[in-house]
Amino acid sequence: MGRLTWWMFRARLAMEDPKSRAWDARHGVETAAETALGDAGVAGDAVARGNGVYRVTWGGLIGKALGALDIADPGLWTFVDYGSGKGKAMLMAADYPFARIVGVEFAPQLHAVAVRNCAAYRSPDQACRALEPVLGDVLDYEPPAGPLVVFMCNPFDEATLSAVFDRWRVRVAGGQTDLRVLYLNMREVAESRGVLDAQTWLKPVARARQFVVLAPV
Numbered sequence: 068m069g070r071l072t073w074w075m076f077r078a079r080l081a082m083e084d085p086k087s088r089a090w091d092a093r094h095g096v097e098t099a100a101e102t103a104l105g106d107a108g109v110a111g112d113a114v115a116r117g118n119g120v121y122r123v124t125w126g127g128l129i130g131k132a133l134g135a136l137d138i139a140d141p142g143l144w145t146f147v148d149y150g151s152g153k154g155k156a157m158l159m160a161a162d163y164p165f166a167r168i169v170g171v172e173f174a175p176q177l178h179a180v181a182v183r184n185c186a187a188y189r190s191p192d193q194a195c196r197a198l199e200p201v202l203g204d205v206l207d208y209e210p211p212a213g214p215l216v217v218f219m220c221n222p223f224d225e226a227t228l229s230a231v232f233d234r235w236r237v238r239v240a241g242g243q244t245d246l247r248v249l250y251l252n253m254r255e256v257a258e259s260r261g262v263l264d265a266q267t268w269l270k271p272v273a274r275a276r277q278f279v280v281l282a283p284v
């Protein structure tokens with residue numbers, strides 16, 4: 068990433084921070100504070116595998132990505148956030164009537180905050196109350212059978228990202244074809260072009276600079 072891109076990203080982070088804090092205050096939760104993974108109970112090379120830091124995903128971006136999902140009846144689908152941090156995407160997804168919402172997070176201290184947030188969340192629009200924060204590595208996580216929306220906001224290194232795509236590819240090849248992948252990056256999804264372009268078994272159903280929605284071809 069160039070210096071200018073990095074500088075613009077830092078400026079945008081500073082602009083978004085008060086919005087994230089206001090969203091937290093409105094909903095009785097805490098998701099906004101940035102946290103180094105090393106300070107959140109993640110050890111050794113897992114810190115680098117997890118891109119080093121927890122940063123809340125901007126609410127406006129999560130809202131746009133969720134709004135681009137092309138599924139008719141969310142009540143038949145499970146939503147899973149791979150790398151769920153303090154649970155912001157889980158909580159925003161809860162305004163849709165998904166069957167279940169799961170968040171998988173390997174930093175124990177972030178998971179503990181997500182558990183508190185899921186219990187404390189207040190929203191007049193909440194339509195799903197089956198919120199399940201799970202402590203663990205996405206590489207060890209087996210998603211439930213049935214229609215599945217997976218969500219990620221640039222959470223891991225390329226090796227981990229390739230591994231999770233591979234699991235979903237096998238699942239779809241085995242006949243579970245109801246899958247949507249929501250992939251977000253607060254700078255641009257093109258940063259993960261290598262891994263995304265290799266998923267020739269998926270096609271975009273919606274695409275913007277900072278998110279893409281993918282479905283099996």
Ligand SMILES: C[S@@+](CC[C@H](N)C(=O)[O-])C[C@H]1O[C@@H](n2cnc3c(N)ncnc32)[C@H](O)[C@@H]1O
Nearest residue numbers: 117123124150151152155156172173204205222
């Ligand atoms: C961008 S942050 C989370 C954003 C979150 N989805 C949200 O809605 O605000 C990415 C998260 O992925 C987690 N993570 C990274 N690698 C992981 C792994 N292998 N297993 C589980 N969680 C992981 C990090 O600890 C971090 O909290």
